[in-house]
Amino acid sequence: MTVEPTSLPKLAFLGPLGSHSHQCAQNGFGPGVEYVERSTITGTLLLCHFSGQWQMSAEAFKAVSDEIPFALIPQENSLYGTVTDTYDLLRLPEVGQHKFVRGEVTLSVRHCLVVRRGVKLRDIGRVLSHEQALGQCARFLSTNLPGAARIKMSSTSAAAQALLSEDKADQLTESAALCSAACAKMHPELEILQESVQDSNTNCTRFYVIGKSLDVKLPSTFHVTPPRHALVRMALRNPDMAPDATVHPRNRLVQLVLSTLLATFGLPVTRIDRRPSLTDVPFEDVYMVELENPMSALSVGAEADVNLLDSSMWSRMAAGVKQVEAAGGDATVLGIW
Numbered sequence: 394m395t396v397e398p399t400s401l402p403k404l405a406f407l408g409p410l411g412s413h414s415h416q417c418a419q420n421g422f423g424p425g426v427e428y429v430e431r432s433t434i435t436g437t438l439l440l441c442h443f444s445g446q447w448q449m450s451a452e453a454f455k456a457v458s459d460e461i462p463f464a465l466i467p468q469e470n471s472l473y474g475t476v477t478d479t480y481d482l483l484r485l486p487e488v489g490q491h492k493f494v495r496g497e498v499t500l501s502v503r504h505c506l507v508v509r510r511g512v513k514l515r516d517i518g519r520v521l522s523h524e525q526a527l528g529q530c531a532r533f534l535s536t537n538l539p540g541a542a543r544i545k546m547s548s549t550s551a552a553a554q555a556l557l558s559e560d561k562a563d564q565l566t567e568s569a570a571l572c573s574a575a576c577a578k579m580h581p582e583l584e585i586l587q588e589s590v591q592d593s594n595t596n597c598t599r600f601y602v603i604g605k606s607l608d609v610k611l612p613s614t615f616h617v618t619p620p621r622h623a624l625v626r627m628a629l630r631n632p633d634m635a636p637d638a639t640v641h642p643r644n645r646l647v648q649l650v651l652s653t654l655l656a657t658f659g660l661p662v663t664r665i666d667r668r669p670s671l672t673d674v675p676f677e678d679v680y681m682v683e684l685e686n687p688m689s690a691l692s693v694g695a696e697a698d699v700n701l702l703d704s705s706m707w708s709r710m711a712a713g714v715k716q717v718e719a720a721g722g723d724a725t726v727l728g729i730w
């Protein structure tokens with residue numbers, strides 16, 4: 394009898410190893426996936442302008458494919474707010490077609506101030522980290538390192554690694570990084586100068602689990618609950634054709650979003666985010682709207698419930714999309730989880 398080799402599904406995350414994304418992925422998926430690190434969420438962001446549409450490559454996110462069916466990307470932090478790279482990616486047409494939000498994981502986030510061994514606080518002239526971590530530690534930095542330049546890196550773990558490769562002879566002052574304690578401990582040449590430097594101890598980041606389709610089965614180690622959330626992208630279908638010429642298209646979109654949303658999907662709205670659209674029209678926006686079904690929390694458990702709730706969420710979403718379209722809007726379901 395031959396034993397088939399078992400292969401775990403792959404999950405892409407923002408690396409290198411030791412990033413908060415890595416920690417969160419491990420908490421959420423444990424040994425149930427093969428981890429594939431990527432060096433950016435959004436890679437070479439918004440670099441090429443192609444056939445009238447801004448295109449971008451997003452390594453962790455773009456990796457989602459037949460070969461890598463899942464990715465984990467940070468969505469929002471409790472102190473510093475929306476992860477804009479992620480919302481920029483949610484504007485892409487392929488989201489809602491080949492990539493969907495299929496789950497979420499929240500991570501409690503603690504940052505340390507880390508240096509090469511022997512470096513003192515007074516020597517630090519630069520602090521390297523992910524933009525989110527710099528923002529989450531802004532008060533600490535202003536108080537303790539007011540003159541230090543804040544340098545954005547692709548991740549907190551990339552910042553820690555950069556300390557190791559810095560050429561001391563090139564620098565007049567020393568650098569520090571903001572990263573997790575676990576990340577600092579991966580490098581014996583590094584030392585933690587101060588722990589827990591984020592501006593609040595309740596600091597946490599919510600991540601989206603992206604799947605290559607709405608059907609792909611989530612890894613068995615991921616805790617699946619009955620679908621409770623939906624994410625919908627809304628825009629004006631044809632912004633140039635306002636039925637009432639006195640109303641600016643931008644206002645028309647706000648009216649559409651507000652008037653249709655509250656009634657159309659029949660579910661409470663839990664957040665609304667707005668980003669510039671991918672068209673060339675100045676100030677044309679796209680809205681990302683998250684809805685939450687309070688009822689599904691009551692029916693956790695049986696597989697039958699999950700299927701029933703799944704189809705009821707779906708029919709609500711499909712009906713809502715039709716109504717938005719009838720009102721001159723464009724709505725795409727980006728995820729149900």
Ligand SMILES: O=C(O)C(=O)C[C@]1(C(=O)O)C=C[C@@H](O)C=C1
Pocket residue numbers: 407411412413414415467470476502523525526547548549550598
């Ligand atoms: O840089 C990392 O370690 C990441 O995983 C990214 C990220 C983010 O983009 O928000 C994740 C969690 C923390 O909020 C800080 C940074």
